[in-house]
Every structure is written in C-alpha cells, then in structure tokens.
Amino acid sequence: PLRAAVVADDPGTLGKAAERLSRLIHEDPPPTGKRSRNDRRQSAWYGSRQQNLRLGFLFPGQGAQRIDMGRSLVARHPWARELFDMGAARVKAAGGADMGALLYPHSAGISETGDSPDFQSVLSRTENAQPAICLISLIYLEYLRRLGISPTAVGGHSLGELVAFFAAGAYDKNTLMDLATLRGQAMAEAHGAGGGMVSLQCTYEGAERLLGKIDDYLVLANHNSPRQMVLSGEVQAVEQAIQLAAAEGILTHRLAVSGAFHSRLGAEAASRIGREAQLPESIDTLRCHLFTSTNGGELTAGAPLHQHFVDQIQSQVDFVALVNRMQPVCDQFIEVGPGRALSGLVADINGPEAPGCLPVAPTPAAETGLHRVLAQLYTSGANIHW
Numbered sequence: 001p002l003r004a005a006v007v008a009d010d011p012g013t014l015g016k017a018a019e020r021l022s023r024l025i026h027e028d029p030p031p032t033g034k035r036s037r038n039d040r041r042q043s044a045w046y047g048s049r050q051q052n053l054r055l056g057f058l059f060p061g062q063g064a065q066r067i068d069m070g071r072s073l074v075a076r077h078p079w080a081r082e083l084f085d086m087g088a089a090r091v092k093a094a095g096g097a098d099m100g101a102l103l104y105p106h107s108a109g110i111s112e113t114g115d116s117p118d119f120q121s122v123l124s125r126t127e128n129a130q131p132a133i134c135l136i137s138l139i140y141l142e143y144l145r146r147l148g149i150s151p152t153a154v155g156g157h158s159l160g161e162l163v164a165f166f167a168a169g170a171y172d173k174n175t176l177m178d179l180a181t182l183r184g185q186a187m188a189e190a191h192g193a194g195g196g197m198v199s200l201q202c203t204y205e206g207a208e209r210l211l212g213k214i215d216d217y218l219v220l221a222n223h224n225s226p227r228q229m230v231l232s233g234e235v236q237a238v239e240q241a242i243q244l245a246a247a248e249g250i251l252t253h254r255l256a257v258s259g260a261f262h263s264r265l266g267a268e269a270a271s272r273i274g275r276e277a278q279l280p281e282s283i284d285t286l287r288c289h290l291f292t293s294t295n296g297g298e299l300t301a302g303a304p305l306h307q308h309f310v311d312q313i314q315s316q317v318d319f320v321a322l323v324n325r326m327q328p329v330c331d332q333f334i335e336v337g338p339g340r341a342l343s344g345l346v347a348d349i350n351g352p353e354a355p356g357c358l359p360v361a362p363t364p365a366a367e368t369g370l371h372r373v374l375a376q377l378y379t380s381g382a383n384i385h386w
Helices: 011-027 071-076 078-093 099-103 119-123 126-146 160-168 173-193 204-211 235-247 264-276 306-312 319-329 341-350 368-379
Strands: 002-006 044-048 055-059 153-156 196-200 218-225 228-233 252-254 289-291 332-338 357-361
Touching (some): 044 368, 071 126, 078 173, 126 160, 126 332, 218 235, 319 341
Antiparallel strands (some): 002 044
16 A cells, blocks of 8 residues: 655765665555655655656746756667757757767866866857757656656746657657757847846745836746746836836846747747747647647647747746646646746745656756655555556
8 A cells, every 4th residue: 555765865965865765664554635744854755655646747947957967867878868969969960069079078078177267157048058958858758658658748947848748749850959949049049139037036926016116028928836927128118127126025036048038039949949849730639738838728620820930929927827737737836947937936836735847857968866856756556557
C-alpha cells in the first residue's frame, strides 16, 4: 500500500536519508490523497500509491537561461547528445549561434577570466536565449518520456508555449527548433521599435492603478501570480511606472530584454513570424490537453496554429489563468526545463493545499532536482520505467 524513496549523493547521505525515511514513516500517519510526503531536506519520501496520476507539464519562458543548463544529461546520455546536436544544427542553419560554445563554454576549454566575455550576458540575448531554452526543455521532456512519464496536460509561459505545443503533438522537434530560432531573432530585432519591461511585486489591482496614472503607452503584459505583474511599453512610460511604484513602496525590477514584449510594440516581430514561420494553419491532432498562457484557454484540434504564434507575441501572458484552468485536470505540476521560476509562481497561485509544482532543473548542471521529481512521482503512484 505504500511506496518510499530516498535521494542521496553518497553512502553517508544515503544512511542519513534512510534514517529520515524511518522517522517519517513512524512519526506521521500514512499519507492519503494524491500527494506523497517528504522530509524538510527533501531527501526522503513516502506515499500511498494512486492510480492514474495526472501530471501537468509547464515549460519556462525567457529568463530561465543559465550557462551549463542540461549539461549533465548531454554529457551522460548518447541520446541527449544526439538531440542536442540536432537542435544545435537547426539553430546554426537558421543563422543562429553555436549552441555548444554558447551553453558549455567551460567544457570547450574557455576560461571565464581576464578579458573573456560575460558568457551569461551573451546567452541572455533574446536571439540566443530562446532557442537555447527550448532545446534544453526538449531534452528534459525526452528524458521523462523515456522513463514512461507523460503529461495529462501541458502549458508554457510565453516562449514555453513553443515546447508545450510540441509536447502535445502539434508539430515535430525540427519545427520547434526552427520556430524558436526565428522567434528569438524576430524579437531581438524588435529593439528598433523601442520599449522596455518592468516587473512589479504587487497585485493586479495595484498594477491597474499605476497604469491609470500614466499617459504614455504601457500595458499589463504578464499576470504571473497574485503578487507579480509585468508592465510593457514605451521607455518613458516604464520609467514613470518605476518612479510611481517606488513612491508607493512597490518593489520593481527592470527586465533586461530587447524590447516591449507582449505589447503592440512587438508588431514588427509578429509580422515576421507571420511571413516566415513554417507552420500549418491549424492544429491537426493532440495527444493531451493543451492550454495557452494568453488567456488560460484550452486549445483543441482544428484551432489556429500559425496565427496563434503571430498573435502571441503581442498578447498578454496570463499565467494565473493558465494554472487555474489546468488545475482541475492535474494532480501534480512539473516544471520541465531550466530553472524554478514557474514552480514559485504556481506556489503563489495555488497555495499549500492545491497541486504544487516541482522543477526538474532548479540549478544548472545538476540532477538533484530531477531525482527529487522522480521520488515524488514514484511515491505518488507513477509507473516509472526505471
């Protein structure tokens, strides 16, 4: 009736994790429902096996990029290296950067000392970050697939939608990498239209109140959580919003982006996607539930595909609506890709009692997060192909 798991680095931590597991089992009543329990150090889990565990995969957007992300999988597994090389070749063929040198500069023998470039800054350029994030998310998705772990529903945050559509079966991996490269290039070139973005730690109503005091063009671009908003628009309007927010005690963070994403200032980028993206006009078939972060709605076979990605660049990101719409069909969320930003947003949206989100790669070049995800899923009833 029960399953247990431990995560450890060496024999010493294995023994300690086993002791924690023993205390967890003897001190707490057997868990009920669809969520397993774990100790505070996240080294031991146990739970009641549940049938038909429903998983929601969430894919991160721009900002998740980190040097060395996915390195442990690419270095260890031949299939991951082949998938990386495939994606890198698609990016390079479209005029993009060398993904290997971009993501793993130290592995290539380059030392970040003296006059060497700031590798993270180069990776963070929109034209580089977008295909890189999609490629690493694709590799983690494939790893889970090989373990027999598949989603009931998928969704992505802005850029992450590209991988979500692939995961749902809307197009193949070549199309995914071509679209990610084109989107990154188109949005990088949008800096000619001017504009900027700023993140606010405030409520939706607080952001709306600020917007009402600003005459220049500025819109609510991201509704990320009940306490995190992003505004996008003209530079002078962004600066004014920062000043007004400071006067009200609202914390702000100016985003290092190439333009005013998810606003009308992205029209030029959207136009290029419309001209050059090689996508079918509509979705043919889907193998799981697919939700969009533009409004949280579910997309089904026959829905527009090409036009969706044209409009998406200028559309608001409503991550709160996405999570709320996915929640009824998901027992557990998994952040499939680099970073842990979405896991934090889900916790803010859902609170402690609703389904949480676990990141597979909270830190680059490490597998601890991935192993913790597997421990959680196994003790919750997932049938993993070890």
